[in-house]
Amino acid sequence: MAANPHGYTFNHTMLRVKDPAKSLEFYCDVLGMTLLRKSDVEAGEFSLYFLGFTDDEDEVPKDEKAAAEYVFSRQGVLELTHNWGTEDEDGPVYHDGNAEPQGFGHIALDLPDLEEAVAHFDRLGVEFQKRPEDGKMRHIAFIKDPDGYWIEILSAKAMAGG
Structure with missing residues (x-):
């Protein structure tokens, strides 16, 4: 079989996060990722934060359409999804996948x-x-x-x- 016969690219993985400020601080300040694009979806009451590693933050387009194409054509992007209001809830909001029943690792x-x-x-x-x-x-x-x-x-x- 030919290598990647369809020209597919593994683009991103999505994780739901309780508090985007804490998560962005961790992924950007601790791990060194760059916020590539943010999108607020008012109808669904959630926000999407697309993160990736880049050598030059200026390579990320400022124009919304160009930024979307840039993000969705890259490999190795992390999408953090914040459902509005979860930051106000007590305790953990999401299953980490490693407790029973196991799933995501x-x-x-x-x-x-x-x-x-x-x-x-x-x-x-x-x-x-x-x-x-x-x-x-x-x-x-x-x-x-x-x-x-x-x-x-x-x-x-x-x-x-x-």
Whole structure:
């Protein structure tokens, strides 16, 4: 079979978030992602935040139509969906996928230096689900976002045995 015979692109993964301010602080300030586009859907009472990694924030188009095409033609975009009013609810609002019944597991980020990233997350008080020194898989860690979703952090080089 030909590689990608249809020309498909894996564009984005969506996570529902309780408080967009906390989630944007985590994904942008802690992980270094860029808010590529925000869309408020008044009829549905929700907002969409599209995030991705970019070397230059100026590459993101300012024009709404161009920004939409830019976001929906990229790979590796994270869509955070905020249903208005959830930030006012007590306790967790969404299932993280890792408690019973299990479903969704995690997203993963390749980092240039796992040890340096762990120190960065420690300085910022990020919650770990699994530290590299825990268990047998010492080349990965899992951190949690404000809604309890797991994020695997790894180094592609270490994963390949290098």
